[in-house]
């Protein structure tokens with residue numbers, strides 16, 4: 001069964017950007033996106049495997065072909081928000097489920 | 110009837126073994142594949158090994174992974190080399206005692222560095238360079254060394270020397286032969302190369318035979334040479350050639366070459382038809398091919414043994430182009446002119462340090478070989494003449510002479526369809542056309558479909574030329590869109606925003622774009638919006654568009670911390686303000702450094718501390734220095750007439766005026782300026798985007814200079830201007846640049862690409878030939894009038910400051926950020942320091 005943990009309010013994450021959250025010892029990058037008028041949330045690992053810094057939440061989000069992506073702010077590799085897969089190299093980030101309950105943003109463990 | 114799959118066992122998981130495995134797994138052959146790799150990690154890119162010394166993570170070199178093999182259905186076994194082949198039983202046995210049966214065995218064991226048998230050559234501190242593990246050992250040894258020697262002045266030896274240089278060692282290269290890179294270069298080329306790398310600080314010793322290595326007095330070791338000279342050093346890396354790993358084959362009784370190497374035929378078969386050999390362990394036509402492209406060709410020929418298609422390996426071209434320590438070196442075919450009757454042309458320019466040699470057949474119509482040192486711009490063309498046997502022009506020398514009027518350029522059109530464009534992935538000009546036929550329509554598509562230019566990258570320029578030509582031929586427009594979301598150039602976007610009065614990204618996307626945008630178009634749009642309307646860049650609708658540096662109003666450092674650069678206009682600062690900077694740095698434990706731009710940078714601030722730090726700085730009269738932005742950085746000054754006995758004008762006052770006028774102006778790239786008080790030019794104004802030098806009669810303005818990667822001397826633009834004329838001219842110049850430049854194009858590159866060049870620019874700005882002078886000035890005036898210090902706005906707006914916290918749900922900082930002390934200041938801990946238990950760790954989250 002999933003454990004849902006409330007991390008913040010919707011408005012704590014500026015639209016079309018991300019924030020980092022701490023889940024136990026794990027750093028998670030949570031993104032809030034307006035996609036064709038619908039608000040969507042995604043969560044992937046905040047650790048950037050290429051630079052070793054915990055900064056994925058600070059990347060620019062967007063779309064490439066049909067994939068929703070975030071660009072690492074350090075060396076600009078792109079990671080798919082849905083699967084965590086890196087588009088340029090054979091590297092995979094972990095992903096989490098996110099949902100909103102009222103104004104609360106919750107990440108599923 | 111289904112065929113029983115053939116059991117294929119591949120020994121060695123280097124670059125070639127991997128290429129073979131991947132190709133076989135993706136073919137229609139009915140096989141089961143087992144890979145046995147001697148190294149603990151799956152195949153990686155050995156060709157780019159040295160980039161790890163320049164900051165790349167070893168993990169980034171990976172060509173595959175255990176998971177990827179699993180997904181292909183390949184069984185992989187790493188870290189346990191094969192120790193014996195049993196040809197009778199058709200099985201291989203590993204050092205760890207595991208046994209694998211095969212129907213077909215593929216040896217791809219590569220080669221190892223040759224260490225000459227020198228007494229003392231096996232002591233601690235004597236290393237080799239071939240694997241990721243070797244890298245670790247070299248780095249570890251270098252940490253305790255001051256001096257390093259590379260034995261061997263060939264291609265790999267020089268690459269290794271560069272690595273030692275990067276690691277901060279006094280670096281020596283010891284070569285047995287009289288010249289460097291003797292295989293690829295002739296004497297003249299070797300001499301020029303030596304000259305160039307000596308200028309970089311590498312000590313080169315040629316014709317030196319090392320006799321023994323004994324204990325040193327100043328350093329750990331002393332090398333003693335046959336000519337009785339000595340060289341002391343702390344570490345030695347042997348790079349004196351490679352030897353094929355053929356011991357397994359020898360023990361199994363396969364035929365070897367006289368000097369080693371497993372003998373193979375056109376089908377890559379060894380003397381046992383069930384055993385194939387490919388890559389650097391294989392000997393074909395009496396040669397070992399020590400490059401990756403021929404190895405890939407062998408792998409493809411070997412794969413074809415399992416499929417209907419039959420490819421033969423025919424030998425391979427060994428031409429190379431590389432950058433050694435920033436020096437361009439190219440070698441094609443018969444570089445030494447060994448072919449009887451061949452004729453050569455040599456061009457040597459000792460001032461520019463360029464050497465070129467062209468070797469041509471006796472009839473004078475075909476290229477046999479070439480050597481290029483210091484300038485490889487002709488390499489692609491020459492290689493095509495060579496590979497495709499294209500007839501040379503009547504005067505072949507014109508191919509290597511500089512600036513010859515009408516020197517024939519071998520355009521894409523002149524190449525036959527069979528011309529190899531990318532030798533790493535064996536992509537011909539015909540393959541590119543073929544890829545267009547099946548739906549590719551851009552350079553990116555072609556790279557994806559053919560893999561061209563994804564190996565060593567050496568073919569990138571030629572590939573682009575061919576793709577562009579192909580597109581023109583097909584009547585396709587060459588795509589100049591900034592990205593997939595907007596079919597426009599930056600200039601066009603600028604006009605759409607300005608003319609359409611567009612105020613935010615969403616409106617721009619809705620009116621003119623598609624998709625969600627990306628990390629190319631978002632910051633570009635953010636910059637144009639700011640140039641036009643100069644809103645606070647962290648307004649809700651602009652926040653997500655900003656590059657990280659802009660979003661945090663600070664430069665992100667390698668460990669995720671930030672640097673702080675307050676504006677110090679003209680480099681002038683009061684003692685009281687200096688003390689404030691010192692106090693803030695002390696209280697937050699920040700690394701402090703005077704920058705190359707006459708101001709002070711405080712490094713290592715945590716994101717969450719930025720608002721508090723800036724609150725203190727602002728209270729003491731500082732404002733943001735925009736070091737994070739593509740906008741005006743610094744206006745450097747010299748002391749000028751106030752103090753200097755030569756100064757003719759007050760350069761400091763003018764620098765401060767200029768800096769305050771243009772601070773915060775968002776532009777396609779960063780802008781730098783300087784003002785010197787006289788022609789002695791102590792402020793280096795002629796290396797700036799716009800530079801000002803005082804004259805007896807006013808100010809001279811220089812434009813489009815650049816330091817950095819490709820320095821460009823600024824051009825004199827206008828002379829003897831009054832203060833007002835100077836500002837008016839700069840206003841127009843900057844706004845015209847902002848309107849028309851590409852994204853991330855400095856003024857220097859912009860001018861070099863501007864049709865009509867400097868004369869056109871003078872006409873537009875000084876003579877107002879387009880009648881836009883007043884408009885440009887008004888646009889600049891609007892930006893100047895709406896300036897705000899972004900940090901002040903942020904600090905005053907408490908809500909936004911909350912967003913600088915590392916976590917949205919915790920007060921904790923990032924535990925990954927760890928500092929150690931060096932020269933009495935903090936610096937980021939290296940990964941090794943962070944992982945190990947270092948006792949002198951200063952602080953963690």
Ligand code: SRM
Pocket residue numbers: 664665666672673674702703704705706707708709710736742743779781796797814815816817818819855
């Ligand atoms: C701090 C400083 C080095 C120092 O310790 O002295 C520096 C540091 C950086 N420079 Fe620089 N440059 C610094 C002076 C210079 C200078 C010297 C000067 O301005 O007189 C130059 C050559 C002059 C020029 O630009 O023409 C210089 C040419 C570059 C370039 C190459 C630009 C080019 O056109 O080739 C880059 C890369 C780029 O911009 O793409 C760069 C990029 C960078 C970046 C932003 C690299 C990065 O992306 O992280 C560094 C970030 C600094 C930080 O985190 O705060 N830096 N950089 C200097 C800050 C000056 C300042 O007070 O703002």
Ligand SMILES: Cc1cc2nc3c(=O)[nH]c(=O)nc-3n(C[C@H](O)[C@H](O)[C@H](O)COP(=O)(O)OP(=O)(O)OC[C@H]3O[C@@H](n4cnc5c(N)ncnc54)[C@H](O)[C@@H]3O)c2cc1C
Pocket residue numbers: 120121122123124125126127145146147148155156157158159189190191192217218219220238239240265268354357387388389390398399400401402404431565
């Ligand atoms: C620093 C450096 C720079 C280079 N630069 C270039 C360049 O710019 N251009 C270029 O074309 N080439 C370059 N090369 C050469 C290129 O890397 C080689 O040509 C290529 O790697 C050869 O591939 P391979 O698979 O035959 O051998 P390798 O890549 O050496 O792989 C062989 C593998 O087999 C393993 N092995 C050996 N014996 C056994 C056993 N008994 N059991 C199991 N496994 C075994 C080895 O451990 C190794 O992992 C460079 C090489 C180096 C070291």
Ligand code: SF4
Pocket residue numbers: none
């Ligand atoms: S030269 Fe500039 S960009 Fe390069 S490392 Fe130094 S500070 Fe960074």
Ligand code: FES
Pocket residue numbers: 530531532533534561562563564565566567568569
């Ligand atoms: S030639 Fe090496 S990538 Fe094309």
